[in-house]
Amino acid sequence: MEFIRADQNDSGTSSEQSIYNIEYLLSQDVDGILFAPTTNQVLPAICRMCEEAKVYWGIYLRSITDTEIEEFCKSSPYYIGNTYENEEEWAYQLAQSVLKKGYRKFAVLSEAKWDNTCRLREEGFQKALMEYPDAQILTEARSMHTTSDIKENIKSIIQAYPDLDCFFLAGTKTIGGTEQVLTTIQAMRSTSRISLIAIDFSDKIVDDFHTGILKSAYGTMQLSLDPYYLSILMINTLKGYPLEESSTSYCIPGALITSEEQARELSPVIEDRSLLYFPDNYIQDTLFKWNNPDLDGTQFQKIIDANQFLESSVSSGNVSTIVEP
Template sequence: MKKFLVLSVLAIMLFSSFFVFAANKTSNFVVGINYFGNQGVLITLANNSKYVIEYFDGSVIMVDDNFTVDKIVTDIENLIATGVDGLVVWTPTPTLYPIISQMCLKAKVPFVLSDKVPEQQALRDQLRQNPYFVGGVGPANEEYGIEVANYALSQGWKTCIVNTTAPGDPTDEPRLIAFRKAYEAGGGKILDIARSSSGDQTGQAATENSLIAHPNPDFIYGVGSALGIGAVRALEKFNYNTKVVTSGLEEEILNYLAEGKIAMANGDYWVSGTYAAIMLQNYLEGFPLKDENGQAPIYDQVGFFNVESQQVDLFKKCFIYQPIYSKSEILQMSGKNNKDFDFKAFLKVIENYTLEDRVAQKLKEGIVTEEEVISAGININK
């Protein structure tokens, strides 16, 4: 009898310990992330999602689409087959949204769109009919184009070539349209729009051909960072005074900026990858973020900032050599960890995303010094 009682007590203790362990155990979600190819901007975007998931003790499977649109569908299909708990999806082709949505619906796998989201309301409505559609986050693309146009006009630049991608890209096309409207309204003239093929991600060849047909324009607008890099490389074959401006802040762009090969660059360092992963993590934890209409949010107004040549070293320290947000900051962007974190709180995080805000935080963390901040000319007190 005594032996029976001892065994019973041990069994209860073991049973109770199991439940304590189960209650305290963090859910280790496995998330699949596709990236279009081995290019700085694309890898940065994917890595910005990766560090969020890993901060929550999740794991990530990343797949390279090898710059092939058709392979995006295959890769996502394969990720679903591995049994991932959710997907962070990037696609430059709007026609793929319904296909990907149907795949995820059939497999009951939640997915979020990172960096590129559909402009068309019909597509947005269609996606929102899928209960496994988490939402999407993208940059304020039109504002990028307007900013570049205003900068060029302020410099007195009257002629340009635009280096961009094929028509319909959800990021590049809105930038181009907004740039063209603002630049031409201010008296500028676009001599040519050089469109790159799927095999030339930088548009260098197309830009070289355009420069032969339209010698010595005042500047080239590389609509994305890879296209800005292609413009710089294309100009190396010509003895022109042409300047380059671009939207995107990957390390090669920053180096060109410091060297004077790029006159102006702006961007948000692909923070949409970070925000998209936060949305997915909250969904997986059972705290989905819903907009004011109770729907999956599609937010395409993530702000950006200009980086000047004297700010390059500081920018690298704050953004390139470590994640944009610290682990403690990310963990508070969770309805599970922070009962006050809802869609309004999420929007507040995005709206507060500025160069000054991030530099101030890195100063607080001891990542940068006050002397470095002053030397870069950044006013963190405004």
């Protein structure tokens, strides 16, 4: 079993990038495609492309939020389903964690409004704020794709809104975005009141909380969990052992961290990039349906839920899984 990554260089808008990546992967004669679209609108075209090529495909980190498009994709025998996170609920709980402490004036840092993931996060955030009549969003900054973008926007917001309590980082495609936000706030902060809450954990979660600026963060233990579980689903499908007869959705649970102590407890799992989520023998005996005929969608979701904090993981990046029935 071989995995091929799409070329990540710039090739236009987000929709154009998605089409380009799928075309590239199809040109490599792949049997299955896993990807994370930022918008629903590109999916019908991708669905048709994969069906014409007879290539299975699935989505990770995303849900299809348009009902008609979802039904269209589900009607294809080559769409295997998706792994996703409950973005709206995560953002709701994240906002509640600081609203309960008295934070009321926020600035939102996010992606473009058509980005499905950030849109859901913002909806959850707004839902929490509606429960506090005096809470408000003072301003927002979007599509910050470089560290200089982040730095300039943070500085401008802090200078323009002296009564700002907290930034809500809904999402950014900038590598190391959380650290850059923290660094800029730390350099600009005139009082201890300006804080940050964020979706997704960085590789330096303990250091982030140690600044005293990051108050809460919500995320999965590792960012690659969604594609990992979708890969298991795809491997079973390609080997002729689909977990269900039709496409299925699997929710990847996350965790809310609200203190440096809690971050320190979870940091061995969050910060270890050599982590194997399951031992090799468990993968072979339990996650491959040809060895475990009882494995179905319901059981797979239970396995995902039970390993929320990666209790089954082992720290060794050199074990390779041989996928052979």
